[in-house]
Structure formats: C-alpha cells, structure tokens
C-alpha cells in the first residue's frame with residue numbers, strides 16, 4: 563500500500579511517453595505542423611472541452627466535501643474561461659466562427675475519449691473520475707515542460723502555435739497541474755494493490771485515448 567501519481571505513469575510508461583512525445587506535439591513545438599491538422603484538432607478539441615466541462619460538473623456532483631467541490635468548480639472554470647476562450651480566439655483568427663464550431667460533427671476519437679471519461683465517472687467514484695481526467699490535465703502540463711526542454715522547440719512569433727504552448731506552460735496552468743497531482747497523491751496513498759490495478763487500467767486507457775486524439779489531428783480523421 564501507499565501509492566502516488568508517479569506509479570500510475572510507471573504502470574503505463576510506454577503509452578505515457580507515446581502520448582507526451584507524439585509527432586503532433588513535436589511538430590507543434592517546432593512550428594512545422596500543417597495548419598490544416600491543427601485546425602482539425604482545434605475544432606474537435608472545442609467539442610472535447612464541452613464534454614470535459616460536463617465531466618468536471620460530474621466531479622462536483624460526486625464530491626463529498628466542500629474542498630472537493632471547490633476543486634471541481636475550479637477545473638470547470640478554467641476550461642470555460644481560459645481554454646475554451648483560447649480555442650474560440652484561435653478559430654476566429656483562422657476564419658472559423660462559433661456557429662460553425664457548434665454545428666461540427668464529432669470525430670470518433672472525440673466521442674470515444676469524452677464518453678469513456680464520463681462513463682468511468684458515472685460508474686465509479688470521484689477517484690476513478692479524477693484518474694480518468696489526469697492524463698488530460700497532467701499530460702498537457704508535462705507536454706509544455708517537455709517542449710521547453712527540446713532543442714527543436716521554437717518560441718515566439720516564429721511559431722504559429724506559440725499561444726497554445728504559452729497557455730499550458732503558464733504559471734496558472736502549471737499550478738493547476740501541481741494541485742491535481744497533490745490531490746491524487748493524497749488519495750492514492752490509501753488504496754489497496756487491487757484498487758490500484760483498477761485505477762492503473764483507467765489511467766492507461768485514458769492515455770491511449772489521448773494518443774488517438776493526437777493521431778486524429780494528424781490524420782484529420784472524422
């Protein structure tokens with residue numbers, strides 16, 4: 563007994579690296595990603611974020627303490643006020659208006675990932691739900707750190723995706739990531755080996771669905 567967040571990553575090390583170091587991420591960092599691939603990703607991510615907002619609302623519903631309720635509320639607020647706003651601004655700059663976004667059909671990778679998280683939260687408890695959400699929150703924070711350490715990464719105006727990197731590398735986002743890891747460490751310290759195995763499966767599946775989401779962007783798959 564006595565697990566921590568790093569044990570979840572360790573239990574699916576290969577998938578975790580494939581997610582963090584995906585070609586989509588590398589090309590985005592280098593600024594060489596084709597605009598059409600980013601546009602496709604961004605539009606699907608708009609739909610993704612709407613369902614993820616619902617998942618944070620579910621986390622609020624499943625909360626037993628005021629602390630957990632505030633935690634869920636903060637996550638929901640960040641998505642609505644920061645991330646979704648960046649998507650809407652990016653899309654407007656690229657000639658995609660909000661009406662077009664709202665009418666967009668969901669790609670299979672978007673459907674699979676978002677509904678997986680919602681189903682995991684519905685059938686399980688708050689810890690299951692947070693573990694299903696963790697690859698998203700912690701992964702994007704780690705991707706920003708990883709990109710910062712790569713020699714191929716281009717920052718500033720020379721990279722059309724700089725605003726994306728800046729958001730996830732920013733202090734607010736990095737602090738939210740650390741809070742989430744601290745919350746998970748607190749809960750994971752108390753789980754049995756059997757329960758840990760269940761949670762490791764949830765974490766690995768959500769990580770695999772993140773890999774598929776990057777690939778969907780690269781392939782412009784629907």
Ligand SMILES: Cc1ncc(C[n+]2csc(CCO)c2C)c(N)n1
Nearest residue numbers: 607610614637640641698699702775
């Ligand atoms: C496919 C995909 N995965 C993760 C994120 C990042 N993200 C989505 S919600 C959230 C938590 C609250 O901000 C974070 C970090 C994304 N945008 N798209």
